Amino acid sequence: MERKYSIITGFMGKVQDRFIDYQPPRDIKDMIEMASRVKGCSGLEVVYPQNFTDPKEIKNILDAYGLGVSTVNLNVKGEEKWRYGSFSNPDPKIRREAVEALKRAMDHAAALDCSTVTTALLNDGVDYPFELNYLDAFQYTLEGIREAAEYRKDIKISLEYKQSEPRIHCLLNNAGKMAYLAQMTNQENVGVTLDFGHALQALEVPADSASFLGQTGKLFYVHINDNFRNWDWDMVPGTVNLWDYIEFALALKKVGYNGWITADVFPQRHDPIMIMEKTFDWMDYIFAIADKIDEDKLAQMQKELKTFEIMDYIRSLL
Template sequence: MKRKYSIITGFMGTVKDRFIDYQPARSMEEMVKMASKVKGCSGLEVVYPQNFTNAAELKKMLDAYGLGVSTVNLNVKGDEIWRYGSFSHPEASVRRKAVDAMKEAMDRAAQLECPIVTCALLNDGVDYPFEINYMDAFSHAIEGIREAAEYRKDVKISLEYKQSEPRVHCLLNNAGKMAYFAQMTEQENVGVTLDFGHALQALEVPADSASFLGQTGKLFYVHVNDNFRNWDWDMVPGTVNLWDYIEFALALKQVGYEGWITADVFPQRHDPIRIMEKTFEWMDYIFDVAEKIDEDKLRQMQKELDTFEIMDYIRSLL
């Protein structure tokens, strides 16, 4: 499998949490220039509209640095208007702005010769019981995404799920619910962004999630990072859950995923260029191990139900 690695633009710019500002604000060109120095990086996931609005200017800049676009990330969570949600917001006027924003992002993606828009509806959800009517919220979100998907059949909409943050309970919070949501839109160009760390946080087995989404035909895009299953820490992949990552890489191979692998890694106390290079180094290692696995031999051992023979075999490939 040819590996196409990209970086989310935001992680090359301002990085902060509730306590510390870790990285300074940088212009789009500064972020693009930094990304071009990352060994193994072929492109960027560009955030709209926070990082760019003029697609022609951005395309010219990316071409100058030899970078492609993995996806356009529509951010409907960072501005005040989205405080109480976007596509499921109780106010019809806000939902309309969300749909229009998605259509604009799809237009920008087409201008950038990128066939996919990813979006995380993380403000769509609740903090306390009884805050929303869940049936209405789910229906509103389906209607809005369906309208946007019908607008341009040549651009895919890939929705990213997460258990929590910034809402205590996100409306679209696991692989199964997200796949069902995509199917409910009745649009072939609506699918799912699988973030490895979000799958861990939701107490999923990432390989299971990748296999399930791949079988449903809804695995559109992949984010890689790692954590301890207690929070979305966005660490370098494989540094915590190496076994899970090898199984995940094998699952991607089995479902035929050939899309971008994008680093969603938080470089708070590390140089952004170095931490992204380490991300791609670790992913190369993980994919290389997965490639060594004799799948016929593995299937036979799985039939024989000898767990430790399987684990010893995988360990022998490390």
């Protein structure tokens, strides 16, 4: 099966942590040009409104480099107005702005020949006890996402969950809760973005999360990266959790996921082009191992509870 890899635009420009800025600032044209030089890259996840506002302009640039759009990433966390949340914000004016921003992102996705908008509601949450009415917050979010989904049935809304950051406790922080919200909208075009590193940080088993979301029909989009489960470090996939990644790749295969696979990898102290090429190279290696697995043989060993026979079998394929 041919796999489509993409890169988030922002990672080709300036990135920063709490202490240091990495890479020089670049405009969207320079980011796209850099991405076009990454071996294996077929498209970009374009961030709205930070990286673009005019879909015609950005489409012309993408077309010139032969790149597609994996998704439009609606950023509702990078501006001052989203400080206390977006779709769950206690202020109805801010909630209205979030809904309208999502609708505009959906329109832009259609103009870019893209079928999906993804968004991570990471400012929706709390830092201290009693800070938020959780019942209201969930209901506000549900109503806002439902309204946007009804606005354009032809565009999917893929919601990304995370345990924490920037809020200490994000409202929508695991695969199950996000899938439930998506189901509660009663809209077929609402689903979930599964970020491998976020699943690790939430102490999930990524293959389990992929299987669950795929089985429920809510696995819309995938981000790849890696970490030590203590923070969302956005490392090259497979460099830390190789076993988990092989199992994850097999789970994607089993549920028939054939959508984009996007590098959410932080270049930090390394050349961004090299880091993205390593990301796709490692993923090709991981998928190649998963493709070698005899699923009937594995299923029989699982039924017989032959745990270490299974591990030895997988190890023989490395």
